[in-house]
Amino acid sequence: MRRFVLVLGTFTLVTALAAAACSQRSGPATAPPPSSVPPSATTTSAAPALPPESQPVAAGPCPYLATDFVAGANGQRVSEVKLSADHPHPACFFYDRAGNVQLTVRIYVGEPAVATALVNHAAPVDSSNPATEPTGWQGGYQQTGGGAVYAVAKQGVAIVVTTDQMQTVKARTVTKQVVSALGR
Template sequence: MRRLVLLAPAVVLLAGCGPTIVTGTATTSPPSASTGTAAGAELPPDPQPGATKDCPYLDSEFVADSNGQHVSKVRVSADQPLPSCFFYRPDGKIQLTVRVYVGDAKTATALVNKAAPVDTSNPASDPTGWKGGYQSADDGAVYAVSKGASAVIATTNQKQSVKARTVVKKAIAALKL
């Protein structure tokens, strides 16, 4: 706060300066390696669990079979038209989350790169035509792919990324993306 007070007079002083003309060629900032977004671009906020109800594009029984854990509850985010789905295990902890984004291609790619960074994840190309990445961590795995203006990202508490991939493929097929 103290720095802000000291900088305030300088900001006021500079605000009265006239425009400066700069000649040369403008260049764009390179994409960020961690998110794949250009400097200053903002991604939609991470979805949050909301209402307790069925996932509109994935059946709980399919998720239980695919992830290897009983599904005790499903909650969906308020995102529209395609909410994110949060599948819970019997102890009340989230076992699997599926996020679907449909909007613009740059944001779709950036969301995938945020979930499975290009620098640290393995390349993913399943289903055909979709591109992204997958990786395992101590707390589970992620499989994230995009195609055009769509992205589908699954995170699981299981370390095998094949479980998340199976769910992503089913979501893409169900939504006809």
């Protein structure tokens, strides 16, 4: 009985010392080491401002996607195509027979940080799957509440394709065609 109490007492003492040591390490008593980086280098810049969402303003053919290609890739007939006023690459809006937008293609060319921010806005890094097609492009894809999105960027160019279909492969197929048409 005496050995049991002695072993139990030693175990309790060791446990208490270990707990005290751990609490001292994680407590506020230890200050972080001073930074060797000058204050001017540690300031972070604000996220780049995103351009406004593209809006359809006029009917016309999409300059980088044929209507029959979109119908085949997205699996629906296209009743109308409208373009945004964005230059030099207008966004293309493809409508179904009921007059609803079935597929949208948005292209941005400019600052790399803005291109990356547009892609992250459309397919957030935290919630989307990584997109690496076409080769050399990076971004994400995911299902959305009303379909799917495939968004990629490369060297200041962003391409965001949204579809009313739940299969992301449809948006990826269209994205690859847009990259090919742009010669990128």
